Amino acid sequence: MRRAVILAGLLLFWEVLAALGWVNPLYAPPPHQVVLTLLDLFQTGEILPHLQATFTAALLGLGGGVLIGGVLGLMAAFSPVFSDLLEPFMLLLNAIPRVILAPLFVIWLGIGLASKVALSLILVAVLIFFAVYGGVKQVDPRLLERVRTLGGGRSWLLKEVYLPSLSAWVLSSLKVAVGFAFTGAVVGEFVASSRGLGYLLSFAQSTYNARLSLALITLIVLFVLFLFFLFGRLENRLLRWRPKNQGGF
């Protein structure tokens, strides 16, 4: 609540500054203009193909990245061979700013959807890989021993101990992953594309259109916040076994 008041106050302050002519509306257009631009984008339907392009890329990248990162993480955690094979590679990928791969993906995959999905996917997959790989090592050995003495083999250990224990780790990284997925999609579009929010942003930049730029930023922020909200709900549902005082991440 307090945060909402502060935000509203800031926007109002900005609006007042613009009305008094203290800021140049060309560089910092007042909030109401940004809102009008946004409404206009939706009314004309101009934004829809771009939204669709970015969302498709980000969500495919997110889904694929979680899946691939998760599976590779599990494989590395349980098989020393895979861990030797994957860990140095993943550490390297983790250390570099992965967006530098964007031009390469364009060369390999073209300026269409595939190169954006690939960038988004690799950003997410490395993050999830380390969440899973590290998470497996944090599993309580007493629980493993308990399930083993009840006669449970590998599949029971995975289902009853590893996966639930990991879900806490992965869910907390999932919020970060949402941001990464959009970063990947938008940066990919920046580099080379004919559609998408990144393309529009790049267009806004080249035409010195701060109003459009801010409208697009607002839009992306709103969508990411919406996804955060959804993941928060999912987290509460899946982690309802957790004592309340430990809270979420």
Place this chain on the structure above:
Amino acid sequence: MLRVKDLRLGYGPVPVLEGVDLEVGEGEFVSLVGPSGSGKSTLLRAISGLLRPDAGEIQRDFAPEELGFLFQEDALLPWRTARENVALGLRIRGLAKGKAFAEADTWLVRLGLAGLGDRFPHELSGGQRKRVALAQVLAIKPRLLLMDEPLASLDAILRTQVTRDLLSLVEAEGIAVLLVTHDLEEAIALSDRIYLLSKGPKARITREYRIPFPRPRDPVGVRAEPQFGSLLQRLWRDLEEVSPCVAQ
């Protein structure tokens, strides 16, 4: 039912246990006492198959699924309800979910936990969690139950109550028990036989006591038996002999 012969086991170059022989008969309640660090828990782990002995033999005339192990910590799965925790062993044994849950519920009732099946472990008290752990291991109908100071974390009153329920269930089901404990009175009150393990490393069984009290037994009432005091004294003296630290 269980026979351990000349067992040797160690983590490093010096074995923790060496030349350990012990036996548990059908439906017999046997306790294992000894100074701390003598390798009692290690011995249980070897018997359960969690650890592989370096030498010696462990003969079991029952299937591996018929072995239950109750740990010191109540390591219940925190993300599963009490019912799901109790049903786990049954489901591992191939029972369908619905049947396993129904059976789990009857065990929860037998252990005085009626109506708590949907609670998660963190929503239960320490004593209730202990009972869930007990229901979990009894539900698989073990023929031999290994216990590693399972009630150590409970206060005296709870401990007495859970012990009484445990003993009556074990007696009713004819389950053989091998209990590791540091509580000599508890060992005498519950057991048919007690083994004394010497101080490690190279710990071995140095003495064996037969406890003559009849069954079914009341673990509190039995302490009033005339022989109880003299048995306790003897056990205490022998324990002091094998563990110099206790005497200080």
